[in-house]
Amino acid sequence: MTKTPVEDFAALIRRAGLPVQPVDIRQIYEAWALVEPMLDRIRSPGRDRAAEPAHIFRADIHASRPGETETF
């Protein structure tokens, strides 16, 4: 059982710009019930405000080096 009403879930899909057929929305909605506990789990109420993500921007990695190429 998800905490998100199915109408709100359908709105999330529309907001993402995904052309999901209505018949498919229901079964994806059922899987959301397995995702919501994961989202609860990654939020630690007591987490230090300054606790940073595992990978954070580092300028030295982007400093140009001879012969280095970059693809975007």
Place this chain on the structure above:
Amino acid sequence: METPTIAQAAALIAARAISPVELVGHCLSRIEALDGALHSFVTVTPERALEDARAAERRMMTSTLRGKLDGIPIAHKDIYCTRGIATTAHSRLLQGAMPDEDAHTAMLLAQAGTSMLGKLATHEFALGGPSFDLPWPPARNPWNIDHFTSGSSSGPAAAIAAGLALGATGSDTGGSIREPAALCGIAGLKPTYGLCSRRGILPLAFSLDHPGPMAWTIEDCALLLQAMAAHDPEDHTSIERPAPDFSAALGRGVKGLRIGVVSRWHDTDCPVSPGVQKGFDRALAIWRDQGAEIVDITMPSLFDYQAVCVIIMIGEAYALHEPWMRSRLYDYGELLRDRILIGGLLSSSDYLQALRRRRELCVLTAKAAADVDVIATPAAPREAARIDSISKWGFLASPGFAKPFNVTGWPAACVCSGFGEGGLPVSVQIAAKPFQEALMLQVASAFEAATDFRSLRPC
């Protein structure tokens, strides 16, 4: 002729007791005979394999072999780009796509003299499988073709187990090398994040993807890893440090080592089948008999690692696939489409909270393992299920044992620990601290060498 291991074939080639051309011919014959039922190959490249083998044979005859991989027939998971050979990701969206460069690791393996047999089945874009609505069928488990290989490196695991190739490349984002290796009874190794370049491998999730080797034995994985592990300045996550001799400690045993066991993981978080438990107990008993100390340690819940791994994986995968998800949604297979689509419903805060939790888990894992050399766990919770029983959302329901080492980037390998229900393989996982692959291989090989499971092939 039985399919030899890489180490056995290398010795035979060095002694001119077998020709690389003969070896490729053996593999091509087995592909012809068996792959109609196994579906482990998406593309077979006999001309390329024979051309590579003839070049290796010339080196053999002139005593200029490049090393133990020279003349060894291998194949690549079909997300590894291969110049001039279709690289499809097992997807309709890339059917016929022809890269103009090799993946960095594929290039290194070619330079080592391997003979390339072709491209191997994968779950679509390394996440959607087993799927029956794609241009190619899913790979089947050689121990029982009605059963699942697991994935996403499904083709490599099936091909090696059946002796169609001696080694293969795989990739592991949440267990995609180790789980199929476990269910197909072969050895699989996910190295430390950054040890092998990701360049030229179609990504699933940038920060969790690990390229790595798969083979019949742990020793063979060490030989393949030796060629694959090299700094690549064009992959920003590639680590610049010299690769050690990964085979150096094989055969040294485990006397004096401390092996950590997280009982809570297999007792509570992810209960295992009787066959898996028996195989795990067998491994612990052998290591204990050889002089290792088995130490119970406390780690965060498997569900914590799973939550972080899944949210990051589907978030990064959706970002990668977003243009096609919006414009060609129904060209994907159903499983991949629906699994990745969920990533489009996450918020930026969801993704960042997962990254913040990932950092905490890395710290907690390192602290918990401070006093042990390696960690041992079951590799998969149970034997391979029937392929027609796999749920689309199973990857969300069961945490498995692989994800802690994708989240932390620690190396982990699995080795066959026996046979369970229905005669299907079971497996044990050994993980080590970053860049301790040689120690991890030492522990894995100590167990493998003490058993006779490598003498049994499914076909």
